[in-house]
Amino acid sequence: MIEVADIHKSFEGHAVLQGVSFQVAKGELLALIGRSGYGKSILLKHVAGLIRPDQGRVLIDGNDLGFLRGKKLEEMRSRFGFVFQNGALFDSLTVFENVAFPLEEKTKFSDHEIKKKVLSILDEVGLSGAENKYPAQISGGMIRRAALARSLVRNPEIMLFDEPTTGLDPVIGHAILNLIDSCHKRFEFTGIIVTHEIPKAFEIVQKVAMLHEGRILIVTPPQGILSSSDPVVHQFITGSIDGPIQYR
């Protein structure tokens, strides 16, 4: 369903991605791990068609995102749901209005139907009672849940999560991962989750890919990465200071 083929991307002469390739099958959830600041979010934005690669292709069901423009690109993007690191909720709208926004703009549902759908999804993500609050009035965990609800309300085929648990306490982080898991099972989307929740995130994904020095070092089921003998993978998973990964 998602195929990333030999993606290269540089910013001001600095190569961030240097030939990234991997695939995600329909209905599969893949965890993308790797060092902070080394291009995971950039890669995710390539998959969403928000950034165009210098070289290489991103294919969604065989359609090259690089060749899509205007209406066709908008239609393709409608198939995506994206949970940003900071939620990216519209700060001038309430939680209810944020979740209702894509339905109002992209569907022909009546106000009554929209209200029903929004309240139902907010209940599902545990945000009943927070409908009339603005993003500035709710906690980080609630913002992520509201962002998840906004993405899921249109029932997207592909979900992309950019560090959905970063900055949250372990309990809320775990709850968010469980919520993603239950939503994945219910909505059966294909997804990529950029995360540092190791090994907790491995319980909810089918595959793990590790990005290292601009390339995918390994793509494997979660058990494979935990038992990997690759020194880079091993150091990253264990969080050890000693090893081939040099921290500056």
Added chain:
Amino acid sequence: MFIRKLGALSLFSLRRTGRMGLFLGQAFIYASTPPFKFFRVLQQIRFIGFQSILVIFLTGAFAGMVLGLQGFYTLNRFGSTGLLGPMVAFSLIRELGPVLSALMVTGRAGSAMTAEIGIMRNTEQIDALKLMGLNPFRYLVVPRLLACIISLPLLSSIFNVVGIFGGYLIGVRLLGVGVGNYFGEMTNYVEMEDVLGGIYKSLCFGVLITWVCCYKGYYTGFGAEGVSKATTQAVVLSSVLICVLDYFLTSILF
């Protein structure tokens, strides 16, 4: 080395100018093709137009009063204070009304446009719009462009009317110019083409303000400092371009 730097600077400037041109082109294309967002246009008219009325009223009144005062003392030297009405009207309708109201809108609404769009860019709200399959231009730029095109001529007209009455207050009520002279000479001299010229100017300024301010917000730098710099640049660039464009429009229209 110098040649290389000059070349790099020229290319950079060309790229920026091209990007700005494309930005305006896209805004006009999306403004003229459905789906139209009427409610968003109305919301922006409320913000850019209606909520600017007080500041336009105050600046218009005092601009007219100053014109009345200065005009009276200048015309008095030549014994032609009877022409105070046309002088105030010409100054306001052809120049000060469109220019000052555009500058006021730049300061009040233009800066807000840049800051709002800039913050939306930095907090990935624009990316969120794109990923809903929505076009950010239709939501952020087009409503502001249309609202500015509609609001600016109206604000400028309010400015003119209030300014003329400000001049009346000083010239007629305070300094003793005859009321018949003030308004009578004004109707004798001021032609419809003067009024239309002022309106055309306002329309152009409306496009200019939205173009510069939305562009600066859309391509803002990172963080609070980036947004702050973009807002300053938007206000300064819009204000300078308003004066430059005013000169060229005056030489073409009148």
